[in-house]
Amino acid sequence: MPSIGLEKGSLVVITGGHEVTGFLKAKGKKLINGEGREILLRGVGFGSWMLPEGYMWLFPDQGDRPRRIEQMVKELIGEEKAEQFWEIYYNRYTSESDIRQISADGYNSVRVPILARFLIEDSDGEVVRFHQAHLKIIDNVIDWCREHRLYVILDLHGASGGQTGTNIDDSEFDKPELFMNERNQEITVALWRMLAERYKDEWIVAGYDLLNEPLPEWFSAYNDQVMPLYKKITKAIREVDDRHMIILEGVHWATDWSIFNEKIDDNLMLQFHKYWNSPDTESIQIYLDKREEWNVPIYMGEGGENNKEWYAGAFRLFEDHNISWNFWTWKKMDKINSPCSVIQPAGWQQLIDYLEGGVKPDKAAAEHILWEYLHNISFEQCLYQKEVTDSLFRRPSTRIPAIFYGYHGEGISYGIMNRVDENIGFRKNDGTDIRFIEGSRTAPNFQHGKGEPWQADERLCVQLTPQDWFAYEFTVGHDSKASLYTVELRAFAPNERAWMAVSVDDNLIEIVEVIGESWGTQRLNNGFQLSPGLHRIVLKSVENRVRIDWLEVLPVNELEEK
Template sequence: MICQNRPLPGPRKAPFRPGYLGLLLGSLLAATSPASGQRLSPLHAAGPKTVDATGREVVLRGYNVGGWLLQESYILGTDTLNSQWRIKQALLRTMPEAEVEKFYRQYRQQFITKADIDFLARQGFNCVRLPLHYDLFLTSEQRHARTEVIREPQTPQKLTAYVQQLSQWYDEGQLFANPRKLDGIRFIDEVVKWCAANNMYVVLDLHAAPGGQGTDRNINDNFLPLDLWKRHDAKGRLIYQDITVRLWEMLADRYRNEPAIAMYDFINEPHNLNAANGLTPDNQELNTLYSRLIDAVRARNDQHLLMIEGNGYGNEYTNLTPDKLKVKSTANLVYNAHRYWCPNTAEAADPNPNQINLLSNLTAFRDKWQVPVWVGETGENSNEWFAAAVQGLNDRGIGWGHWNIKRVDSGAGLLRIAPYGSILTPQGRAALLRNAQFANCQINRDVAAALTQPAARQAFTKLTIPGTIAATDYDLGRDGVAYHDDFSARTDYRDYTPHNQGGAYRNDGVDIIKSPDMPNGFAVQQLATNEWLTYTVSVATPGAYKVELRLHPGAEAGRLRLQLGSAPVGTATVPAGAAWTTVTLNTPALPAGQHTLRVLVEAPVQQLGWLRFEPAATTARTSE
């Protein structure tokens, strides 16, 4: 069993809660922030644990800031453009190169800022994984040479000329020669400063390696698949690998003494390295490059944690275990897993012990090899899946970096960017730059709750009786705790069934659709037999009530039953129909105070918009 990564176009730990990591860091870290003249404590491996300089364990739980320093088309809602270079290619058809470069400067200045990092810290996260594109470490002249390939990527001579130019710069020592002038260094320095001020660590992630580490255009941004492993220059060198080593040597030289950087993630998600693509079936190419990278960084006297990622989107480690690496020292290595669309149960296991995305395999690998493991990416699913994954990882003392902080018009990210139109128009680009700013993003509170309080049920918003309750404002919490839906999480990467049929408003298994006629613009739909929703309500005035339910019937009669705590409130029979209607029921006397209101589906109803509670006495007087 494997756990695929990207959406296709198409001993026991304390529970994690807001503020918990702030307390954890206060006791575990030897220092506070650079702003106060102190620094975070450097991390290292001690057997299967990650510890600080005092030997105290630090479990990193945080967020990826993807889509920023490497654009991914699905994050920006430009799926037809497929990758960053294709987005840039399309822009070059409508504007001069100087204007394109100006747009990218503005985009990188605004998409992620200190405000975003401060927000993550307030939620209780203690690290940020920073995905980087290698072209951020090219000079403007060198990036221009790559842009010339972008204009005509199907012309082999263009790519060959670019590779030969890279080779010349490599031989002449012109690649990464003046770090202070490179955009990538400036962004790393800023993120490190922002994070350190919040007692947060940073993971440097080479997300798009020179030549491309696989076949997925979004994360490789490569011109030809697997060129990192295949492309030779005129001297017969695997030149992209040489460049990758030199890049990490430069980074090690600059950051070897920076304790706020937790670890280096050498290459993000290598994948499809196999015999079908002309490579070995047992990761020999990965072993060779990782061994070079580890020795190169250590030769720089850099003792940072070094994370390696397996084949198959970062999960498969045949020939990559510590005993197989051809290195002088295996100290301070971390092994990675990326967990998407796979089971979170303890009994789920893969027969290949080197395939470690499943919880049982991940734990067994850590214990066998006595190395720390870290889930560098996880997410892209429902809140139910998020909470189950977080609980499973937290219980095993395994840290994680959630993917991703921002996404256009999506409930799966922590922050939702409003739709902006087309990136290929001036109006669309201006709207994107505006909408992506933290102050203009919508906070998906349900996602935050699933990650920081995965076992809890809590009110989504304040609800009072008498009053109107939007059906979509059911409580925060897991399936079986706050609600029940027939399908609430994807656990098989081959199953593309959406957990929220309608995809609107919230990221749970509850099916929610846009409904302009509803006060909040949304309605719950496809309410099937035995599904239910709970609402934390405050009964301000005790007594009997008349309840109106605004709903859309189905082709057959439906039935909804209401409970307050365990006490029955009433049952509404819904006649079959094709138009919105309002049905009523009368309740017994309801006690004052805070209660749990539950709506149970005894027979299907197409949509439910709201429930309105009015005192029965007032209703009777009004009708006289």
């Protein structure tokens, strides 16, 4: 049985706020806090707050961006009531209650998406004037995060004119007018200079994310303008603030780093986003290579919009490669794949129908629906789904698909006697035996954008031959009340009977007999104790082949309660 120390290749999760202290900075490939200690950012994003996103409201394309949602609200209840609606919305959608819960959940950071139009009061003259009441909203979240020890990343999600030419930045004409109009760039530089001046002494601010997801590939003709603009913004920031980290995103949804041809600052972090595709090392290798080349930390600044099983794989991938991460998003309506789900108000379909050209609700009915929505968006009224956060940190009782064994490489995360040459398009360089559970021979499909459970006809399994082993890391939270744990797994024996050793933290817990040529679920007879922190399970075939679908670490007391 292999013996691997827990410290090897992975950072231990520290909760309680002690790692969040002092100005954060890049030092080589690491992030260092104010005490000089290494830290990984583990956070959530506040999608749809200062930049309302229609899909999080379940709206069709006619209500897919802030300006269209604002127009709908104004048409339904009038300008005066609309102003009241938005004032309540911005002050309630993210509150100290949300921040308190995020901190208690063990995250150490938040990413705050900002719409330039939300902050700009007037840009027609030579001097850009900013909306002080809206800046106060950012001040508030920074104050709450300082109190509850969460680093804050300020993210310009929607720049003046729009950096993507799509709904996600509130583009008016579906064109990236930030790169088509010099004035929009001047306003963007002025906005960042103002924010840097305002927060230059605020250590809880981790850094400045200059532009979210600039220029999808169909606007790649403007790609050569991104780095020059990054340089202009950085120069303006450094004229007033030399302590905060600069964060740069690639083009095409932050996935294309080919624009990074010059390291423009000494305190720099590069950001990519990851949605819906295979959570394996091959899929992020270009980012790992750039980290080595530039000797800078890297950050997965947005990932999510999938199901909990995918989260258990993808976010362990980031952890194993020492990549800071941020989950998207903390809160949205009527979904099972975010920590908070806003309960859909009665009559909400009337708003959807109206946007699609249907009957306009009368003013009283529309106001009732919208104010019920305002009631429902507060954290206290949301459906809190702890299991989503548990899946990100791989805490009990998260189900871990067996294909998501560790990402530290052969000899650390897995050991195999005979490498497999067949390539099914996932973890293709490992040489492990990954098989389709059903008969389909198509490439694995991870595009569960709506958060549906792991689908049987798309699920994969691993096969262990004698002496093969796979390792799975997981985390026990510091607030865990369980005294004993067990392991449940789904497996079968192609040759009718097999034996498999289950070890936890290098201690053999049980030799499991797997009987039958069809899938079955079985639980260990023996319980074991776990302290808070990072732990490691190893599954090793002892005799005959065994195929494994998934495993779960379960608190025994929860099973007894059931």
